[in-house]
Amino acid sequence: MADWEERGFASYRECMLADKAKYGVCGQTMADRRRQEERCLNAERLDMLAARKEAEEKEFDEDVEVVEPNANLAGRFKQAAATLPGFSQRPNSQRQFQEHLAQEKAAAEAPGRKKDDLNPAQREALTQLEELIYSDDDELGLDTPKTGIEMLYIEENNAKFVLVAASQGLKQLDGRVMADLENDPIYRDMPPGLKSLYHPQIKHLKKEVERRSMLTKQKVRMKSANKTSIMGWLKMNPDQDKYNVSWIRQEETKMYLELKAAKEESDAQEKEKLKNANWSVPAPFLRLACCLVHDKVKSALMMKDATxxxxxxDARNNQERPKLWNELAAEVYNDNTVVFYTEALPELHMFFAEPIELKFEEMPGGAVTPEEVKTRWGDCRARLIAIIMDWERSGNGFGQRDQKDKSWGHFSPDHLNLEAGDNRASFIRPALGHRLYHLYLWHLADKEGILMHVLNVLAKDVGGDSDNIPGGTSQVQRRRKRIDEGKEETKRRNNFRTAVSSSLKDIAVSNRLLAVDTAIANKEEGIRHEETKVHQFNLAKLRERTEELRDYYGTLIDHHKDRVGDLYDELAALKQERVACMTAAPPVEEEENHGDDEE
Known part of the structure; x- marks a missing residue:
């Protein structure tokens, strides 16, 4: 009984007013008042508990039904609970069953009470309670009281982000971190459409912080905190309520399995989509290029144009014939045990700065057929020929090579010094269908020595265009062809010799012009210097009063004037020489060729 009740007051307020009237403001100490307030609050709590217990007893008495011994577990438990003396509170969960059973055992073992005091029906009921006490709540047909987090989860319409926020800082029984959004691939790599449903926002995390702080009676200020700091606090202060943790583990396991199944389904769809996709990325072309230089395919590719x-x-349609290069390339491409890596070639292009892994499982379009290999190869080859042709015309290929030369398209280390680096990427024109994997095919073919087999084209003598019809190979194999080829070769050599001679002459003229220009500049600078001296000595001569010094300055002035005249004469000669160099044309020497028409 509270102190104010013992003193006969109707309420705590009347007691305080009486104390104030009797003792004044300082009549009671603060400690006495604090103790009185605590006693008052405890009394109010006891009244609330008593009222709740009375309501539960009344509700339990209304729900108790007498059932047959062979009824279900729920009926048997209620029957056993109703039989025991003192078991008047309605059981709501296993926890209450266990607590009441412990009370009954303690009462049975209390001094002055014997087990024989219970009648056979009560002893049978106690035995049934001991058997049923460890049954699940679902089997007993009882409603398990909802935990705090479960109530919040229901209030938010079973929102997944509430469960994710509540799982922060907890682990499953197998040691897996629950709802790890950063490291767990199931949560980290979930489809974009699900992230908004599972990733909690700052306001949801603040609610979870408030809920945990109320359980632990901590004062936490998170009004201006960011998401990272809030997540860190939740991981450092996990939920300690065992009933909350049990429910969260159960629900998080269900959520984890759902996300895992969704991820597996999404991965399967991506793989299926990848199999039916087009070659819209460089990876399959790079893998095909690596297949062409494979030891199994390279020799067959070099013999593809052999007669x-x-x-x-006769044996082209025989099953036992050797496989063609495109058939071997398709086999290597479709072999999932063969994994290629591109070379690190930052000087070729920054796209190849790091090695690229080329697995068959990651290739769009799936497996390829020999016909597809031939089609893809033909397209890449046509684009590469156009790229190399532009490169050769620009002079990067040393300028004088044509498609008949064995070194046509060959990139040597000398290019790195002459061109100050590898500039082959500058000739990639995307508007014409050029791509970066054409560069890598060029590099591989040149490195493996099969560039000629990649770039070989049909001779113009047997080819056709809009002006000429294609001719047969037998028609161009005539004796006159050797003579024509000799003429063309001689003409080509003469042109090359003329071009080299002209280039050397131009270089000599350029060097001479540079020397003449330098001499002209020096002469002009000397003239300005001498004229400055003449001017200075004239001023000094005017300022001097003695006749000897005036004569001396006059001598110096005459000397520098003579020097200026000589410099002007030399400057005129240099200018005439410069004009002669500019107007002189390099001579062209032509060799007379005799016997070109003789066989």
Missing amino acids: LLRDEL
């Missing part, structure tokens, strides 16, 4: 014998022609 077949009669037996080989």
Whole structure:
């Protein structure tokens, strides 16, 4: 009984007013008042608990039904609970069952009470309670009281972000970190459409902080905190309520399995989509280029243009014939055990600065057929020929090579010194269908020594265009062809010799012009210097009063004037020489060729 009740007051307020009237403001100490307030609050709590207990007893008495011994577990438990003396409070969960069973055992073992005091029906009921006390709440047909986090989860319409926020800082029984949004691939790599449903916002995290701080009675200020600091606090201060933790683990396991199944389904769809996709990325072209220089395919590719014998022609449709280069390339490409890596070639292009892994599982379009290999190869080859042709015309290929030369398109280390680096990427024109993987094909073919087999084209003598019809190969194999080829070769050599001679002459003229220009500049500078001296000595002569010094300055003036005249004469000669160099044309020497028409 509270102090104010013992003193006969109707309420605590009347007691305080009486104390104030009797003792004044300082009649009671603050400690006495604090103790009185605590006693008052405890009394109010006891009244609330008593009222709640009375309501539960009344509700339990209304719900108790007498059932047959062979009824379900719920009926058996209620029957057993109703039989025991003192078991008047309605059980709501296993926890209350266990607490009441402990009370009954303690009462049975209390001094002055014997077990025989219970009648057979009560002893049977106690035995049934001991058997049923460890049954699940669902089997007992009882409603398990909802925890605090479960109530919040229901209030938010079963929002997943509430469960994710509540799981921060907790672990499953197997040691897995619950709802790890950063490191767990199931949560980290979830589809973009699900992130808004599972990733909590700052306001949701603040609610979780408030809930945990109320459980631990801590004062936490998170009004101006960012998301990272709030998540850190939640991980450092996990939920300690065992009933909350049990429910969170159960629900998080369900959520984890759902996300795992969704991720597996999404990955399967991506793989299926990848199999049916087009070659819109460089990876499949790079893998095909690596297949062409594979040891299994390289030798067959080098023999693709060889003339077949009669037996080989007859056996083209035989199953036992050797496989063609495109068939071997398709086999290597479709082999998932073969993994290629591109070379690190930052000087070629920054796209190849780091090695690129080329797995078959990651290639769009899936497996390829020999016909597809041939089609893709033909397209890449046509683009590469155009790129190399532009490169050769620009002079980067040393300027004088044509498609008949074995070194046409060859990139040597000398280019790195002459051109101050590898500038082959400058000739990639995307508007014409050029791509970066054409550069890598060029590099691989040149490195493996199969560039000629990649770039070989049909001779113009047997080719056709809009002006000429294609001719047969037998028509161009005539004796006159050797003579024409000799003429063309001689003409080409003469042109090359003329171009080299002209280039050397131009270099000599350029060097001479540079020397003449330098001499002219020096002469002009000397003239300005001498004229300055003449001017200075004239001023000094005017200022001097003695006749000897005036004569001396006059001598110096005459000397420098003579020097200026000589410099002007030399300057005029240099200018005439410069004009002669500019107007002189380099001579062109032509060799007379005799016997070109003779066989």
